[in-house]
Amino acid sequence: MKKLAFVLLIGLLAMAGSAQAKLEIRITQGVESALPIAIVPFGFQGKTQAAPENISAIVEADLARSGQFKPLAATVFAQRPTHGQEIDFARWRKQGIDHVVVGRVTETADGRYTVQFQLFNVLQGRQLTGYSIPARQQDLRRAAHQISDYVYETLIGERGAFNTRVAYVTTQDSGGKREFLLQVADADGFNPRVIRRSSRPLMSPAWSPDGRRIAYVSFEGNRSAIYVQDVATGEREKVSDRPGINGAPAWSPDGRQLALALSETGDPEIHVLDLASRRLTRLTFDRGIDTEPSWTPDGQHIVFTSDRSGGPQLYQVSVRGGRATRLSFDGSYNAAPEVSPAGDKVVMVRGQGNQFRIAVQDLKTRYSRILTRGRLDESPSFAPNGRMIIYATREGNRGVLAAVSEDGNVHQLLVLEEGEVREPAWSPFYQ
Amino acid sequence: MKTYGLVVLLLATLLLAGCPNPNAVREGEGADGAAAADGRGAESEGMGLGDDGMLSASPLDDPASPLSKRTIYFEFDSSQVAEEYLDMIAAHGKYLADNPQRRMRVEGHADERGSREYNVGLGERRAKAVERLLRFQGVGSDQVEVVSFGEELPVAFGHDEASWRLNRRVELVYE
Numbered sequence: 001m002k003k004l005a006f007v008l009l010i011g012l013l014a015m016a017g018s019a020q021a022k023l024e025i026r027i028t029q030g031v032e033s034a035l036p037i038a039i040v041p042f043g044f045q046g047k048t049q050a051a052p053e054n055i056s057a058i059v060e061a062d063l064a065r066s067g068q069f070k071p072l073a074a075t076v077f078a079q080r081p082t083h084g085q086e087i088d089f090a091r092w093r094k095q096g097i098d099h100v101v102v103g104r105v106t107e108t109a110d111g112r113y114t115v116q117f118q119l120f121n122v123l124q125g126r127q128l129t130g131y132s133i134p135a136r137q138q139d140l141r142r143a144a145h146q147i148s149d150y151v152y153e154t155l156i157g158e159r160g161a162f163n164t165r166v167a168y169v170t171t172q173d174s175g176g177k178r179e180f181l182l183q184v185a186d187a188d189g190f191n192p193r194v195i196r197r198s199s200r201p202l203m204s205p206a207w208s209p210d211g212r213r214i215a216y217v218s219f220e221g222n223r224s225a226i227y228v229q230d231v232a233t234g235e236r237e238k239v240s241d242r243p244g245i246n247g248a249p250a251w252s253p254d255g256r257q258l259a260l261a262l263s264e265t266g267d268p269e270i271h272v273l274d275l276a277s278r279r280l281t282r283l284t285f286d287r288g289i290d291t292e293p294s295w296t297p298d299g300q301h302i303v304f305t306s307d308r309s310g311g312p313q314l315y316q317v318s319v320r321g322g323r324a325t326r327l328s329f330d331g332s333y334n335a336a337p338e339v340s341p342a343g344d345k346v347v348m349v350r351g352q353g354n355q356f357r358i359a360v361q362d363l364k365t366r367y368s369r370i371l372t373r374g375r376l377d378e379s380p381s382f383a384p385n386g387r388m389i390i391y392a393t394r395e396g397n398r399g400v401l402a403a404v405s406e407d408g409n410v411h412q413l414l415v416l417e418e419g420e421v422r423e424p425a426w427s428p429f430y431q
Numbered sequence: 432m433k434t435y436g437l438v439v440l441l442l443a444t445l446l447l448a449g450c451p452n453p454n455a456v457r458e459g460e461g462a463d464g465a466a467a468a469d470g471r472g473a474e475s476e477g478m479g480l481g482d483d484g485m486l487s488a489s490p491l492d493d494p495a496s497p498l499s500k501r502t503i504y505f506e507f508d509s510s511q512v513a514e515e516y517l518d519m520i521a522a523h524g525k526y527l528a529d530n531p532q533r534r535m536r537v538e539g540h541a542d543e544r545g546s547r548e549y550n551v552g553l554g555e556r557r558a559k560a561v562e563r564l565l566r567f568q569g570v571g572s573d574q575v576e577v578v579s580f581g582e583e584l585p586v587a588f589g590h591d592e593a594s595w596r597l598n599r600r601v602e603l604v605y606e
Binding site: 178180201203204219222223224244245247248261263267268289291292305307311312333335336349351354356375376378379394397422423 | 508536543544545546547548549551552553555556577578579580581583584590
């Protein structure tokens, strides 16, 4: 079965004000069984001529990007209702549309809005869900992503991950100098903000489970150190600067501990740092490179990369210590594991010859498969609902981000207008 | 005899500077011995005119000295120091041992393939392999600091072996 259902190009160039937000998302492959849906342009009542954000367009782009939906082009809509009671279900049925979203934006005060939406099943002529979301002007995009989450959850049966963010590292060269930028953007690539800037490398961003802080590695002063930075305030704290490598921070599910790779004892070993007491516990004791820890969601185990057997492979160790057991057996190079939010799978970078691709392994059956087709794919990170995996890849000569569904059926590319992008980390759900 | 050694050394320098291809360097096998001999000579050369800073010629700046070479290249996923670098590293170790006030950062690097934090580990392993060889010469423990940048600071920006082999390296950086 040919899976290439549609190719969509969403040019996000009309970004009011913030010129740096030039990111383009291309869905290079969707699923054939995608649900047909119509997102009718939202009505608007307010002092300006139109709402500051095109809510329906944002919802439409979100749903299309998931690969699970096939939004109908607005040009062929049977009608343009903005309220449920205006819907002529018979006309939509004739167009083969199963679901319709209608809504309206009302300016309630200066810079304050209410966004209302309703989702209808066309065949039954029945409302499935509907909410009224108050939002300040700067929160309107988030309100739209929330609507996408409601629609997704209602129709797909699992939580949507549209109202989330992505952290990543970019490099820019100017005047012979290279600059490293740690950035945070909405999951659709909009609204990127630099949260750290350095002339020395920045690496390995990791979100705290509450989504408020990011741990990362910085080489300022030509030594590696791990910092924890508050995303909202920008305040940061150095949590590890031991001699040698301070690398690969990973938050425990309760947010109280960081797993790290430290090489103070001679070569990189997995440690757990208790953030409140600053107490360190060493978990690995061998002469190879042990790095890239990832916690299982129950907080009981850590999956990591080790080359104790020769090449890098995945291992698992209990947080109480003890013997590590090997998890990966397919391929000679498996590294950078991340355990899925449900704890049933692990994604990794798999190298075969000169090709490095993202692979996923079922932790129960041990069955693994390659999901991507790049040559230098790396840094896989699960969406908080486990449905998509964002990773770094190359397009032409540039580092770009891409995402693939965990079943390998949906592929999308996120292309920044300039500079190199790498090391994406998908945020947890907003709390 | 000395002149002959210098010529061979210059030849080796050209080969080393032009191309990190191990094969190219191996062809000048005989030059390594000459380089070591000259390296020993280097310690008595060019001590400058003192601390007024008006004129100083450090052997570090002498292109004919093995001390002018400060990059060691590696095979993929390997931290084994190739034989052709042993004399160069020894010369630096000797220089540091003889100049205890000098400090060096031994910087490990990897090519872009594979995962980034694993490559930090690999870069450190390479840097430590070189550090061990420096210490054989009696370098003080506070004179050398190892740091690994993994694949984060490439010197060649292509995405093929021509660039990768230049990026799999250890750099000796005098502070």
